[in-house]
Amino acid sequence: MPVSLTVNGTSHSVDLPDDVPLLWVLRDALGLTGTKYGCGVAACGACTVQIDGEAVRSCQIALADVQGDVTTIEGLGTPDALAVIQQAWSDHQVAQCGYCQSGQIMQAAALLAQTPDPSDEEIDIAMQGNLCRCGTYPRIRAAIHSAAQMMPAPMKKEG
Amino acid sequence: MASIGKIARRSFLIGSAALVGGVAFGAYYVSRPAPNPLSAPKGGATLNPFVMIAPSGITLIAPKAEMGQGVHTTWAALIAEELDVDLDQVRVLHGPPAQAYYNSVILAEALPGKGYDRSDFAHALAEQIGKIGKVMDMQVTGGSTSMPDGFERMRATGASARETLKQVAATRLGVERASLKTERGAVIAPDGSRIPYADLAVDAAKLTPIEADLRPPAQWRLLGKTQPRIDMLGKVTGTAKYGIDTRLEGMKFAALRMNPHLGGRMTKFDDSAARAMPGVDRVVNLGNGLAVIASNTWLAMQAVDAIDIDWAPSPNPADTKAVFERITAAFDGAANSTLRDDGDVSVLPLGAQEVTAEYRVPYLAHATMEPMSATALFTGIKLEVWSGNQVPLLVRKACAEAVGLEPEAVELHTTYMGGGFGRRAELDFSVYAARVAFEIADTPVQLTWSREEDMRHDFYRPGAVARFRGGIKEGKLVLLDGQIAAQSATQQAMGRWLGLPAAGPDRGTVDGAFNQPYAIPNFRIRGYLADLDIPVGFWRSVGSSMNGFLFDCFIDEMAHVAKRDPLAFRLELAQGVHAPSAAVLEAVRDMSGWSEETPEGIGRGVGFCYSFGVPTATVIEVTDRDGQIEITRAWIAADVGTALDPGNLEAQLSGAMIYGLSAACFGEITFAEGAVEQENFPDYEALRIHTTPVTKVRILENQTQITGAGEPGTPPAMAALANALFDLTGTRARQLPLMHGFDLMT
Ligand code: FES
Numbered sequence: 001m002p003v004s005l006t007v008n009g010t011s012h013s014v015d016l017p018d019d020v021p022l023l024w025v026l027r028d029a030l031g032l033t034g035t036k037y038g039c040g041v042a043a044c045g046a047c048t049v050q051i052d053g054e055a056v057r058s059c060q061i062a063l064a065d066v067q068g069d070v071t072t073i074e075g076l077g078t079p080d081a082l083a084v085i086q087q088a089w090s091d092h093q094v095a096q097c098g099y100c101q102s103g104q105i106m107q108a109a110a111l112l113a114q115t116p117d118p119s120d121e122e123i124d125i126a127m128q129g130n131l132c133r134c135g136t137y138p139r140i141r142a143a144i145h146s147a148a149q150m151m152p153a154p155m156k157k158e159g
Numbered sequence: 160m161a162s163i164g165k166i167a168r169r170s171f172l173i174g175s176a177a178l179v180g181g182v183a184f185g186a187y188y189v190s191r192p193a194p195n196p197l198s199a200p201k202g203g204a205t206l207n208p209f210v211m212i213a214p215s216g217i218t219l220i221a222p223k224a225e226m227g228q229g230v231h232t233t234w235a236a237l238i239a240e241e242l243d244v245d246l247d248q249v250r251v252l253h254g255p256p257a258q259a260y261y262n263s264v265i266l267a268e269a270l271p272g273k274g275y276d277r278s279d280f281a282h283a284l285a286e287q288i289g290k291i292g293k294v295m296d297m298q299v300t301g302g303s304t305s306m307p308d309g310f311e312r313m314r315a316t317g318a319s320a321r322e323t324l325k326q327v328a329a330t331r332l333g334v335e336r337a338s339l340k341t342e343r344g345a346v347i348a349p350d351g352s353r354i355p356y357a358d359l360a361v362d363a364a365k366l367t368p369i370e371a372d373l374r375p376p377a378q379w380r381l382l383g384k385t386q387p388r389i390d391m392l393g394k395v396t397g398t399a400k401y402g403i404d405t406r407l408e409g410m411k412f413a414a415l416r417m418n419p420h421l422g423g424r425m426t427k428f429d430d431s432a433a434r435a436m437p438g439v440d441r442v443v444n445l446g447n448g449l450a451v452i453a454s455n456t457w458l459a460m461q462a463v464d465a466i467d468i469d470w471a472p473s474p475n476p477a478d479t480k481a482v483f484e485r486i487t488a489a490f491d492g493a494a495n496s497t498l499r500d501d502g503d504v505s506v507l508p509l510g511a512q513e514v515t516a517e518y519r520v521p522y523l524a525h526a527t528m529e530p531m532s533a534t535a536l537f538t539g540i541k542l543e544v545w546s547g548n549q550v551p552l553l554v555r556k557a558c559a560e561a562v563g564l565e566p567e568a569v570e571l572h573t574t575y576m577g578g579g580f581g582r583r584a585e586l587d588f589s590v591y592a593a594r595v596a597f598e599i600a601d602t603p604v605q606l607t608w609s610r611e612e613d614m615r616h617d618f619y620r621p622g623a624v625a626r627f628r629g630g631i632k633e634g635k636l637v638l639l640d641g642q643i644a645a646q647s648a649t650q651q652a653m654g655r656w657l658g659l660p661a662a663g664p665d666r667g668t669v670d671g672a673f674n675q676p677y678a679i680p681n682f683r684i685r686g687y688l689a690d691l692d693i694p695v696g697f698w699r700s701v702g703s704s705m706n707g708f709l710f711d712c713f714i715d716e717m718a719h720v721a722k723r724d725p726l727a728f729r730l731e732l733a734q735g736v737h738a739p740s741a742a743v744l745e746a747v748r749d750m751s752g753w754s755e756e757t758p759e760g761i762g763r764g765v766g767f768c769y770s771f772g773v774p775t776a777t778v779i780e781v782t783d784r785d786g787q788i789e790i791t792r793a794w795i796a797a798d799v800g801t802a803l804d805p806g807n808l809e810a811q812l813s814g815a816m817i818y819g820l821s822a823a824c825f826g827e828i829t830f831a832e833g834a835v836e837q838e839n840f841p842d843y844e845a846l847r848i849h850t851t852p853v854t855k856v857r858i859l860e861n862q863t864q865i866t867g868a869g870e871p872g873t874p875p876a877m878a879a880l881a882n883a884l885f886d887l888t889g890t891r892a893r894q895l896p897l898m899h900g901f902d903l904m905t
């Protein structure tokens with residue numbers, strides 16, 4: 001039976017077994033390839049999306065268990081209209097291979113929504129589940145700090 | 160010197176690989192320009208294999224694998240600098256596989272020779288091999304060679320296109336070419352009016368390209384300054400397309416399971432349960448494993464798990480202990496190479512103190528962030544492949560053979576890569592995708608490896624054992640005799656790439672040891688090749704990834720025996736031999752405020768390695784946090800000759816250091832029943848944001864040759880950390896990973 005799912009404000013009807021993880025619904029059924037597969041076991045964070053503003057590992061959530069609106073990297077901003085956090089990432093030239101960065105940005109956006117001006121320690125705690133094999137961590141940290149400064153106070157809620 | 164033709168006809172020695180010449184390469188054949196693979200864009204023209212100009216815009220070709228190192232941006236900047244266009248005006252594409260895109264440098268790197276004292280003869284030979292590289296289809300990204308390969312060629316390409324465009328304008332206007340200027344993609348007439356390149360391109364393509372002198376660095380607009388990466392917007396918005404993101408109309412998704420007992424076949428299987436599972440289309444027998452084609456990658460992975468398979472055992476030694484016994488046994492045979500043999504190591508100088516030590520490093524996986532994946536569409540007469548790979552011509556040829564077509568019938572799209580580190584220089588993942596597509600003609604199919612398949616079927620960095628004997632006299636290193644045993648990654652890779660029989664001295668095994676720029680009066684390095692068939696390949700910084708640790712930690716050990724400051728000890732060894740190497744050591748000394756004594760609870764270590772033409776020194780600081788050890792700070796200095804993009808170089812050096820530290824702390828691939836025991840990131844940890852040190856990088860430009868920087872940051876990082884742990888704890892690490900001997904923060 002088709003399941004209905006709201007992603008980036010658009011509702012979709014998906015005809016897949018209940019236990020297919022959200023990650024593979026997004027990538028293979030909906031063609032939203034910005035969300036990445038890295039490990040499938042909640043160990044890398046490449047698949048991070050937000051559900052009702054909370055960062056979650058989409059490889060761990062079965063289609064049937066998705067309650068709430070899903071936001072993926074494609075819903076955050078576009079090349080022509082970057083979200084503030086994406087602008088900070090670009091200003092700091094964070095990405096190398098870039099494969100982990102969708103997950104990093106979705107995680108960091110959720111952090112900033114809750115903690116508008118995070119300390120280094122708060123960044124460490126929020127971001128340590130997100131692996132980057134290229135080692136872009138120093139620039140990720142710098143970009144989060146500048147995104148915090150760039151965001152006008154009321155905007156911070158939306159990340 | 161014998162002519163190149165004669166050398167090729169006999170047996171051409173390239174490092175470990177003897178290229179036995181069945182073909183008589185004439186000097187003409189190897190030096191003639193390869194054909195331009197580009198066709199003219201609509202309403203425009205291709206001026207050479209790297210520049211396409213049309214009314215819709217200017218396109219530059221960067222035929223190098225973009226795996227995160229920023230090569231598309233810097234490559235395009237080389238052309239744009241002389242062409243007088245800006246990076247915000249151009250589109251940069253990887254382009255098709257083509258001989259015009261050969262790598263003139265990579266095979267030269269494999270030649271024996273120390274590098275830092277490259278003689279005219281070695282240089283000439285390297286040049287010739289560069290030309291052989293073209294006829295051998297060496298369109299290869301790797302070995303930190305893109306900048307040496309492109310630095311002059313791409314600027315010359317841009318300059319020639321510019322002058323040819325100006326000539327067309329000069330003829331039209333009836334003025335001298337020299338009276339014209341160029342700027343932002345247009346020729347500026349003497350009266351100030353602008354003629355866009357697009358209006359001139361079609362006529363320019365009809366002219367014989369005009370050669371022009373290269374501008375001196377003082378006139379550079381783009382080079383030498385940090386450029387915004389052309390792939391950045393795509394990568395922060397999720398719109399950059401990696402191989403795994405290929406999406407085609409009607410595409411199916413596949414997963415695979417290959418025999419985990421490496422090198423073993425499949426004896427039988429029962430796929431009845433799998434074929435009945437939701438979304439499953441079919442099961443494909445790959446001989447030593449199976450693939451399932453389904454409507455969704457995850458459903459395909461589930462079905463793969465449901466197949467009952469009997470695996471034949473691996474022909475390799477069963478476990479890690481037996482593997483290392485085989486490596487050590489190589490010392491009993493003849494040396495494969497003695498690439499360094501200065502003075503006489505047979506007798507210990509009178510009055511010298513002798514020290515011996517044995518070191519070892521484990522096998523390592525690449526663990527690129529994007530698991531292996533490729534997509535293919537087979538129509539019976541044509542094959543189209545989408546693959547993030549570092550060797551397009553070789554991939555095209557291998558895929559063609561796999562489905563029984565000519566290479567010309569294969570169209571290969573090289574996509575962005577979610578990390579490469581050498582793994583994507585292999586052909587396997589593209590070939591498997593082609594074979595799976597062959598079974599389901601006219602339907603595009605994407606084959607994605609689970610992380611577990613990726614980790615258990617890598618071409619690993621070889622494990623190695625090193626034995627050192629050193630002599631210290633009056634505080635000086637007077638003797639160093641090193642033996643290093645490992646499998647040869649180069650020989651295996653040459654076999655896979657070119658089907659070449661392996662022979663000759665293998666530089667890879669001893670790289671990062673034999674060529675260190677140190678004045679040691681009695682200095683010998685011998686390499687021994689282990690007789691093993693475990694799949695091994697190129698791993699970021701290749702041989703130096705082993706020897707950066709093995710050799711440098713022994714140097715550190717000798718410094719302590721000599722009761723000398725370890726940094727000053729290295730500095731003294733390098734001074735008078737290679738000034739740029741001495742300078743990077745001085746730089747990290749100054750940057751880190753190096754002092755002989757470190758405060759209680761803090762340890763500092765230095766590591767040095769000359770690799771890929773780049774002397775790199777790293778200082779690591781570790782801090783005792785109630786018994787747990789944290790890597791707190793790091794300083795890196797490297798000499799790249801000419802820093803084309805300082806911001807990107809900083810990112811590469813610090814990223815390469817983090818890659819090295821990850822391996823040094825946690826990385827090991829072990830074996831049981833001939834299978835790899837690690838499966839996923841929880842078994843193969845890496846540095847994360849909270850365990851990464853605060854890092855400072857300094858780029859030096861004392862060397863005359865331009866070099867690349869994707870790799871040289873890795874080797875000295877591993878040694879610096881082990882040496883810092885010695886400073887903190889008094890325990891000398893002679894094995895990696897360090898997590899086994901130290902309580903490291905995770
Ligand atoms: S893919 Fe979900 S955490 Fe790695």
Ligand code: FES
Pocket residue numbers: 095096097098099100101131132133134135136227528577578
């Ligand atoms: S940028 Fe490559 S894995 Fe993070």
